[in-house]
Amino acid sequence: MNKGQIQDHRQRMDFMRRSMRLLLLGLLAPLAFWACRTTAKPAESTSPAPGKAGAMTAPVGPMTAPVKLTAPVGATTALPVTPINELPNKYTLVTRVEKDAARHYTATLMVPVAQGALAADDQAFNAVVDAFVRRQVEAARPDAGTAGATTLEVWLIGFNVSTGVIQSLFREQSYTEGAAHYNHGFLTLHYDVVGRQRVRFADLVLFSASQTKQALCDLINRHEQGLDAGETPVGGLTPDGLVPDLDFEVRGGNLVIYPNHCCADEGKTHVVPLKLVQAFLDPAVAKKFGS
Numbered sequence: 001m002n003k004g005q006i007q008d009h010r011q012r013m014d015f016m017r018r019s020m021r022l023l024l025l026g027l028l029a030p031l032a033f034w035a036c037r038t039t040a041k042p043a044e045s046t047s048p049a050p051g052k053a054g055a056m057t058a059p060v061g062p063m064t065a066p067v068k069l070t071a072p073v074g075a076t077t078a079l080p081v082t083p084i085n086e087l088p089n090k091y092t093l094v095t096r097v098e099k100d101a102a103r104h105y106t107a108t109l110m111v112p113v114a115q116g117a118l119a120a121d122d123q124a125f126n127a128v129v130d131a132f133v134r135r136q137v138e139a140a141r142p143d144a145g146t147a148g149a150t151t152l153e154v155w156l157i158g159f160n161v162s163t164g165v166i167q168s169l170f171r172e173q174s175y176t177e178g179a180a181h182y183n184h185g186f187l188t189l190h191y192d193v194v195g196r197q198r199v200r201f202a203d204l205v206l207f208s209a210s211q212t213k214q215a216l217c218d219l220i221n222r223h224e225q226g227l228d229a230g231e232t233p234v235g236g237l238t239p240d241g242l243v244p245d246l247d248f249e250v251r252g253g254n255l256v257i258y259p260n261h262c263c264a265d266e267g268k269t270h271v272v273p274l275k276l277v278q279a280f281l282d283p284a285v286a287k288k289f290g291s
Contacts, residue, residue, distance in 0.1 A: 148177030185260035
């Protein structure tokens with residue numbers, strides 16, 4: 001081959017190689033495209049899927065756990081007592097200790113208080129509790145010259161919060177060294193939520209010329225002794241026990257009365273259905289108790 005033929009041959013070979021390269025690229029490109037679509041991982045979306053809510057947010061603030069306390073250390077009792085050690089969130093249990101060294105007197109009282117005492121309602125409730133503490137401390141304070149040490153112990157054993165009245169039930173005992181026995185009984189405290197004041201027995205139970213103390217006693221005693229209307233009860237509740245500050249509570253549709261005689265126990269309480277004594281109750285006050 002002469003020089004011109006050789007050059008012409010090289011040009012044809014270069015053209016064929018370029019053609020083959022273009023042909024191969026044309027065949028392989030679609031295969032590469034589909035391979036990429038098959039194996040590539042789609043990007044993850046950070047938005048909630050349609051119809052589904054996003055992640056729930058945490059509560060604004062943790063709920064306050066109920067306060068748990070135990071009975072006063074060293075307290076002794078001649079009676080079985082099960083003090084409350086847990087109250088609703090708004091209230092806490094405190095132990096108040098009052099001492100009179102001159103009279104060898106120590107009073108220990110477990111009472112509820114409204115936490116914080118910032119709102120007017122809390123302040124009023126705590127003021128009623130403070131007055132209750134003062135009454136009990138003074139009632140059990142020994143006379144001057146009493147030789148033996150005197151102790152007063154009061155435990156909260158019931159606490160009922162409603163929209164109308166907050167009812168507190170206490171077990172109380174006192175003892176003076178040298179005495180033959182403890183004196184003990186039940187104490188109650190009722191707080192009018194709306195009126196922001198104490199509710200006494202005289203506020204709930206009203207007497208008149210036709211609705212006398214004796215009539216109420218007869219009604220309650222007949223009920224407890226299983227007597228008919230015309231029968232005469234023997235013993236039981238007496239008119240002199242129906243004092244304005246008589247300890248009582250409204251529980252389970254019943255009026256419960258605690259006369260607190262010396263060495264009173266559960267057997268000295270009086271329980272009567274509210275419906276049976278409805279004529280003696282102030283309707284507005286009874287409504288606060290849910291009756």
